[in-house]
Amino acid sequence: MTDPIGPVDATRRPRYTEPGTFARLPRIDQVDSADVSIVGIPFDSGVSYRPGARFGPGHVRASSKLLRPYNPAVGIEPFAVQQVADCGDIAVNPFDIAEAIETIDTAVTDLRKDGSKVLTIGGDHTIALPILRSLARDHGPIGVLHFDAHLDTWDTYFGAPFTHGTPFRRASEEGLIDMERSQHIGIRGPLYSKHDLEDDAVLGFQVIRSDDYEFDGVASIVERMRKRLSGGPVYVSVDIDVLDPAHAPGTGTPEAGGMTSRELLNTLRGLVGLEVVGADIVEVAPAYDHAEITGIAAAHVGYELLSVLAANRG
Numbered sequence: 001m002t003d004p005i006g007p008v009d010a011t012r013r014p015r016y017t018e019p020g021t022f023a024r025l026p027r028i029d030q031v032d033s034a035d036v037s038i039v040g041i042p043f044d045s046g047v048s049y050r051p052g053a054r055f056g057p058g059h060v061r062a063s064s065k066l067l068r069p070y071n072p073a074v075g076i077e078p079f080a081v082q083q084v085a086d087c088g089d090i091a092v093n094p095f096d097i098a099e100a101i102e103t104i105d106t107a108v109t110d111l112r113k114d115g116s117k118v119l120t121i122g123g124d125h126t127i128a129l130p131i132l133r134s135l136a137r138d139h140g141p142i143g144v145l146h147f148d149a150h151l152d153t154w155d156t157y158f159g160a161p162f163t164h165g166t167p168f169r170r171a172s173e174e175g176l177i178d179m180e181r182s183q184h185i186g187i188r189g190p191l192y193s194k195h196d197l198e199d200d201a202v203l204g205f206q207v208i209r210s211d212d213y214e215f216d217g218v219a220s221i222v223e224r225m226r227k228r229l230s231g232g233p234v235y236v237s238v239d240i241d242v243l244d245p246a247h248a249p250g251t252g253t254p255e256a257g258g259m260t261s262r263e264l265l266n267t268l269r270g271l272v273g274l275e276v277v278g279a280d281i282v283e284v285a286p287a288y289d290h291a292e293i294t295g296i297a298a299a300h301v302g303y304e305l306l307s308v309l310a311a312n313r314g
Contacts (some may be wrong), residue, residue: 004032006079015065020059022121022302023067028085035082036169036309037116038302040089041104041216044285045097046126046164048157050252052285055091056298057121057248059286064302071307073269078303078310081240097126097162103131112138119297119305122282122289124252125152128237129171135278136176139233142277143181143284144168145225146263148239149188149210149255153200158305164252164283172203179204183228185208185221185267186242189255199203207215211240222270230272236305238264240298247261248297250289261297267302272311279305 007024022025022038022202042055047053070077078084090107092100108131111118118133127147135142146152146168153169161170171177184200188210191197197207206228208221241251244258284298 002032007067007203010068010069011159013062013129014150020061020220023079023299024062025084028087031085033091033114034085034116036084036119037087037111038084038121039087039107039111040121041092041123042089042125042128043092043100044123044252045094045100045126046124046162047252048165049164050173050285050288052287053122053124053252053283054094055286056123056282056284059227059289060121060281060284060298060302063087063292063297067299067303071201071303072270073305076307076310078306079150079290081310081313082205097160101162106167107134109134109137110312113269117309118278122280122284125167125237125239126162127282128280129162131278131280132171132176132235133174135233135235137279141178142172143172143229143232144171144179144183144206145234145236145271146182146184146231147186147237147242149186149241149258150182150239150253151155151184151187151196151200151205151235151238153203153205154192154196168205169203177204179206180182181229181234182206183208183225185225186259188211188257207218209286210258213259213264215307218263218266221269225270226269226274234271235276236276238279238281238301239283240281240294243297248294250285250294252285253283261300265300265304268308271308274312276308276312288306
């Protein structure tokens with residue numbers, strides 16, 4: 001086996017130059033195969049408030065140029081022990097959500113066919129449903145770890161069943177999630193009704209609120225997370241609005257009272273040793289992102305997820 005090809009050497013080629021891939025990693029056509037495939041899904045036809053997440057993949061890539069090869073928090077070089085490659089974007093129909101969902105399912109399944117794990121950059125949260133459909137065909141029901149300000153288990157918007165606020169209800173109804181091993185982290189803000197939480201529990205989710213970080217601390221949250229997720233495959237879905245708007249202003253449905261980027265990154269590191277089979281980062285909307293604050297946070301989320309996948313290879 002040849003050594004993985006890593007990022008362009010920033011001591012020899014300035015960070016503000018090409019390539020425009022995530023973390024300046026090689027493209028998929030520059031490697032024989034990939035242990036982890038990074039792919040963008042520039043789709044936001046499922047949003048219910050501010051649009052713009054279709055431009056998220058390019059923005060997160062541009063914001064990832066400062067990432068470096070060694071992660072001291074995890075003690076690993078995520079690009080040295082696994083081949084990571086950028087597969088570009090999946091071209092999806094912006095005018096037909098049902099067709100877009102089918103396209104995403106097919107494309108992600110194709111990327112996974114040789115055993116590659118897929119890290120997806122969205123796009124709005126609608127994309128999580130077809131990714132879970134693809135994974136569940138191989139793994140069966142999957143434990144879902146969902147970082148978000150919102151539950152995303154509502155039924156419909158304007159009668160539409162497939163939106164960024166409904167993917168995990170549809171996934172539960174379709175038997176894609178493990179109802180004993182799924183969890184929301186970061187939930188906060190007003191709801192439509194107290195029944196939203198009651199319905200959510202029936203669909204298989206345990207809730208860790210954003211306020212729990214204030215009262216319990218990161219270590220306690222990580223302990224609860226690991227207890228809930230252990231014993232099977234885990235899919236990690238990170239809506240960037242899980243962060244407080246101070247840490248992620250560039251998103252479509254911001255809510256006050258969120259997590260700090262430090263709390264999120266430390267929580268993600270707690271996934272080392274769990275069977276993570278895929279992940280996404282969604283809802284980055286660059287039009288609202290002053291000074292790349294949100295893009296940089298999302299890029300670091302991606303880096304920590306790649307570090308977890310690298311650490312778990314051992």
